Amino acid sequence: MEARILRGPQPRGREKLARLIEWLHWVIAEAELYDVRYPVKGAYVWRPYGMKIRRNVEAAMRRLLEETGHGEVLFPVFIPYEFFAKESEHIRGFEEEVFWVTKGLQEGESRLVLRPTSETAIMPMFKLWIRDHTDLPYKVYQIVSVFRAETKMTHPLIRLREISMFKEAHTAHVDREDAERQVREAVDIYRRFFDELAVPYLISRRPDWDKFAGAVYTIAFDTVLPDGRALQIGTVHYLGTNFSRVFEVTYLTPDGRHELVHTTSYGISERSIAAMLAVHGDDRGLVLPPSVSPYKLVIVPIFYSDEEYAAMVQASRGLASELQAAGISAIIDERRDKTPGWKYHYWELLGVPLRVEIGRRDVEEGRVVIARRDTLEKVSVPRGSVVDHVRSLLSEVQENLRREAWQRLSASIKRVETLEDARVVVGEERAVAEVPWNGRDECGVKLQDAVDANALGVPLDRDPDVGGYDLRDPICGDRATYWLRIARRY
């Protein structure tokens, strides 16, 4: 498989990305992914190219959930207010954030909440579905719209009033041990999911003051966007018996006792797509991981006459069907009124991983040119081995995107010991600081204020404890036990 290098790796501009929200507005408009001009705040429109990407992302998630025994369900959007209000912490956390429906109700009907999350919709059904220990664990998921009456500034894909791609899983278990095993399974599923999107992540146990309303504890996945802000991209909650107690969801044990189930829930949204676009994109536009790119490659026939056009299009179609037969989805840009240069820019904007150029000389020499979107490299390969080259280049692109994104993430986490250093890391270097912490809420909250940042929590993906080091909590001054991650956050 002799390949001739025509152009080596090129530096990719990522300046625009530093102004992330601006870049996101630009790229979703130019690539026609998503439209922010819909006349309701925080509610946007997915366009066909965006939907194709989204469907591939959903399929990846579905596959992981089905493989691990989750059944897909679909619950109503409406939750009766009295169900929504049953769990006191939950209602306290969400009450200000929900939309209510008041017109259209039946006489005497309770007001209806548009679900902001579905624990309180699902528990009454778990009560009906779960009878005895042989029914457990019970694992379901759905991909739905949820609603949050956001008063803050909304941003496409990131902060929404209608979150239209909320994948929420809900599970019930015989005891805490099995529920915590499920928490670990969920964390593992999310790792594999983000690995498929080549999105790097931090896994942290959220501090108690920032856990999900109604949870015993919350484990969160965050990534760091090119502007240095952390973005929460997934959460896993151990809910204990907080919900099962108020909804009376019990099961019969083998020895005939009724016990409360322990439940968990875990969610992912279109923020996963925002993260994927932002961590890989550049000044030319999208750079999609091959795993979820709607087209793995685009073929651009190069022609200077009608005769050449016919011949090059024919050569392109031959190649496309060969690739198709090998399971590689290719698209041919046959437009006659656009120049090759225009098309290169167009497909770079759309983030298609590989571009194949077929011109007269290539055909005569029995070769084709392949350009990589990620490194902008160009190689010339023999026509006979294109499929093999494409296949190995696609896995190289996937791996390269993953590796580079992880390197950037790692470079943006810094352990510091003083408040001053924490401020420099978060404020000037726009990175995530890990700061010694005594584990007490009041000291952590004060630290947030002092640094003007949010605590992401205690690391779960590296040593959470300061270990034998005699480190001090920089706020309260006493001996520190943990590292606490802090960062500016979306």
Add this chain to the structure above:
Amino acid sequence: MEARILRGPQPRGREKLARLIEWLHWVIAEAELYDVRYPVKGAYVWRPYGMKIRRNVEAAMRRLLEETGHGEVLFPVFIPYEFFAKESEHIRGFEEEVFWVTKGLQEGESRLVLRPTSETAIMPMFKLWIRDHTDLPYKVYQIVSVFRAETKMTHPLIRLREISMFKEAHTAHVDREDAERQVREAVDIYRRFFDELAVPYLISRRPDWDKFAGAVYTIAFDTVLPDGRALQIGTVHYLGTNFSRVFEVTYLTPDGRHELVHTTSYGISERSIAAMLAVHGDDRGLVLPPSVSPYKLVIVPIFYSDEEYAAMVQASRGLASELQAAGISAIIDERRDKTPGWKYHYWELLGVPLRVEIGRRDVEEGRVVIARRDTLEKVSVPRGSVVDHVRSLLSEVQENLRREAWQRLSASIKRVETLEDARVVVGEERAVAEVPWNGRDECGVKLQDAVDANALGVPLDRDPDVGGYDLRDPICGDRATYWLRIARRY
């Protein structure tokens, strides 16, 4: 492929089905498709087996729409009231039926309507997306939840307050001619969709008093359920410039003029699934068309000892992987604590098209037994040719369901000439009557009242005119021009 008949076609009981709503409640509960116990009227829960069927139905629809150049989009649930109210006929038709959100809004924000259909959400975006004639036709679709504040009795899958599987397509065209070409394309897509579900249909042009609010005209697909009532299962609307005028959606013609686009919309919902379940089901439960059945066949190993269990399960797995390799999804019921008879009933309830039984004698003789869900026939076939037998049986089942359902539909349409006969056909025979009609609204409306039925409209799938016959409108007494279909309707 020598097959030995062990049992010929059996009569299938369809008595329960005559009480359709009861049967539907029974089957969706027993087969765990769908749960009606959710605590909001007209809002139900899809369970995993139901979701698997639904996903296959959606995939069939998506394939047909993508093949014909429709791009998938996703619009917000919220429509600002002032947009919703722009088209006067539309708001008049839907105003009483919509849910409003009033809590959770921003200061000064217009009240938000939960979409009952999306014309008024999509038009403001068409205005932004469509510039000149080269952008047309513009064809999009989405599969979403829509909301109707139904005051009538709700029924699972059939009459809902949250319709959770609303496939709506919206298109824009240069002129009436192209829009009407699209109407014919939509009718053709729906034909192919219902053919895939083996659901028979009547195609009628709805009378003006029953067209979609805002349409120039509406073409509807209806099927006849086993209780004799017609169910509307799809509609196609030509909207003219009614919506483009109020939303100012224009395009630039080649000679530089601004013209209004002509639009269409067409919808299908989970009623398509209700129809599929009802037209094929029987007293034992579901009978699923192979085209959308989550499992094409179930393998039941027959055993009377531990040793036999191991051997039969092994034989079953060998067969399952052979079938899998041939692209036929099979499931093995390996449960030890259930008898074969129990399992037969279970999988019959779930409607799996074929059942393969593998017992010791079968293995010794090198044969397997295949039972058909539709005819309850049993044949014994050589082990070596199972895959071929299964493949041809699956297409026979599909074809047989289609043929039988169409026969029943045809038998339930009767042409009559007098009011008395119409009453007998609709009231006693529980069928659809085609009655001569002069084409005037007031005579048609009176006919509905006189027969206590609804007009489905003028046939488009057979000759709509009475032709040369000198037939009289039975209400108004003058000469009839058309046939008008009338029936009791859901």
